[in-house]
Amino acid sequence: MGYTRDAFSGTSWISSYKIFYRIVSFLRIAILARLLSPSQFGLFGIATLVLSFLETLTETGVNIVLVQVREKIEDFIDSAWVVSIIRGVLLFIIVLLSAPFVASFFNTPKAQEIIMLISLVPLIRGFINPAEVKFQKDLKFKYEFLFRSSIFLIDSMVAIFFIVFTHSVYGLVLGLLAGAVFELITSFVFIKPTPRFRFNKHYVSDILHKGKWVTSYGILGYFGDQGDNIAVGKLLGASSLGIYQMIYKISILPLSEISDAINRVVFPIYVKIADDKNRLQKAFFKTSFVISALTIALGTMIFIFPREIILIVLGDKWLSGVEVLRILSTYGVLRAISGSITPLFLAVKKQNYVTVMSFFRFIILAVTIFPLVIKFGIIGAGYAVLLSVFGEIPVVAYYTYKIFKK
Numbered sequence: 001m002g003y004t005r006d007a008f009s010g011t012s013w014i015s016s017y018k019i020f021y022r023i024v025s026f027l028r029i030a031i032l033a034r035l036l037s038p039s040q041f042g043l044f045g046i047a048t049l050v051l052s053f054l055e056t057l058t059e060t061g062v063n064i065v066l067v068q069v070r071e072k073i074e075d076f077i078d079s080a081w082v083v084s085i086i087r088g089v090l091l092f093i094i095v096l097l098s099a100p101f102v103a104s105f106f107n108t109p110k111a112q113e114i115i116m117l118i119s120l121v122p123l124i125r126g127f128i129n130p131a132e133v134k135f136q137k138d139l140k141f142k143y144e145f146l147f148r149s150s151i152f153l154i155d156s157m158v159a160i161f162f163i164v165f166t167h168s169v170y171g172l173v174l175g176l177l178a179g180a181v182f183e184l185i186t187s188f189v190f191i192k193p194t195p196r197f198r199f200n201k202h203y204v205s206d207i208l209h210k211g212k213w214v215t216s217y218g219i220l221g222y223f224g225d226q227g228d229n230i231a232v233g234k235l236l237g238a239s240s241l242g243i244y245q246m247i248y249k250i251s252i253l254p255l256s257e258i259s260d261a262i263n264r265v266v267f268p269i270y271v272k273i274a275d276d277k278n279r280l281q282k283a284f285f286k287t288s289f290v291i292s293a294l295t296i297a298l299g300t301m302i303f304i305f306p307r308e309i310i311l312i313v314l315g316d317k318w319l320s321g322v323e324v325l326r327i328l329s330t331y332g333v334l335r336a337i338s339g340s341i342t343p344l345f346l347a348v349k350k351q352n353y354v355t356v357m358s359f360f361r362f363i364i365l366a367v368t369i370f371p372l373v374i375k376f377g378i379i380g381a382g383y384a385v386l387l388s389v390f391g392e393i394p395v396v397a398y399y400t401y402k403i404f405k406k
Contacts, residue, residue: 020149026313028156032163032172033246033314040169042238045245047114047173049229050102053222054091055122080130081195088126095119106233117173124180129187129195147186155179224361224388228381231369236377244378246314247321251302251328252335258294259336262287263343270347281404284344291340299333302326320378327382334389341396344403353399357392364391 033041096119103112132147159175162168188194229248233241266287273279302309306325310318338357345353365388372380 020145020152024152024156028160029246029249029313030315031160033318035163035167036169037239038242038246038318039237039239041242041246042233042240043108043111043114043242044169044172045229045241046102046106046108046111046233046238047118049226049233050095050098050115051091051118051121052226054094054098077129077131077193077195078197079199081127082197082199084128084130085126085197088122088124091122091126092119095122106238108238111238114169114173117170118176121173121176121180124177124184128180128184129191131191131193131195132187134191147190150186151179151183154182224358224365227362227365227369228373228385231373231384232378232381235370235373240378243318243321244324244381246318247310247325247378248328250309250313251325252332258298259291259339262291263340267343267346270343274347277404280344280347284404288337288340292337295333295336299329299336302329302332324379324382327379327386331382331386331389334386334393338389338392338396341400345399348403350399350403357395357399360395361388361392364388 096116099112099115099119102115103109155175155178157175158178159171162171162174229241229245232244266283270280270283273283303326306322306329307319310322310325341357342354345351365384368387369381369384372384374380376383
């Protein structure tokens, strides 16, 4: 049976979610960028840096493993839930205890309370029903669209409502908490089976064994993606970090709006046809062509009109990011194209390939980020991430050839 129709339908639904997400995000950013200062966004950015790092550090790869397994995932759900809960509790404790040290590292005492509050997010998320991965595994992207759209809408409405009346950055954290609580409740009300607090030692071992490479490339990928933010926050302060992060979000539109949407759909499809190399190769090259064409078009638009885009989306107090947006627009396109290879590697269970490509990107960023930021400021951070993706591309090409060679 062909999966072209499933791929088209899935991409349509995920694209619909991305369009919805972008419209709501545009309205959200347009409002909040005028109510909060760059330094306030920087404080929130520091808190999310900590949270995302620890989430990456303790990533078990549960969702990816549940998509990969050929057996019915109902056998794994209880064990996956126990692993998720334990991880959530550990993250809550670690984030809470690390708050004063992180605030001291970035020399921003005001970030401590925000970090402490955001520690509740992984605790809540740990109890979410892991069976929600069935939307992706069973190619039911219509339900994925409805589910994810509702969560993001709740997050945005709570954040905007609170900030409009208080002008406080705490509204961003309350939005995250509201979205997490809503996802927890709906995952049990609308998604079956309902997990029970019990585990099978064999299943837990299988999940952790298969997920170890996911953890490895996740950690390297984190530093590859967030090393620039860490350097900017440490060397230039919360205000510069706020500007850089907002500009970065715009620059990766080709990655977040096109490549990620298509990759989410084709990953379970690649898994289903992984044993047929010719069919897999055709599907992969079709997907890569579509992603490349669309991302280059969108990235070119961002490159040509950076000033106009910043004025429309953020306002004039963010114009110091014009030049870095032009640099990062190229990065966004290259990352979208190279990132389209990841679902292929995961589908053929070559998580180690993703780890190696992430390692090369991380090494180049680690070597270049601090000297370039010291010399050129946030523009130097843009140059560093651009160099890092150039280092990743040859590795991606080699492993792709290795998979498809006769």
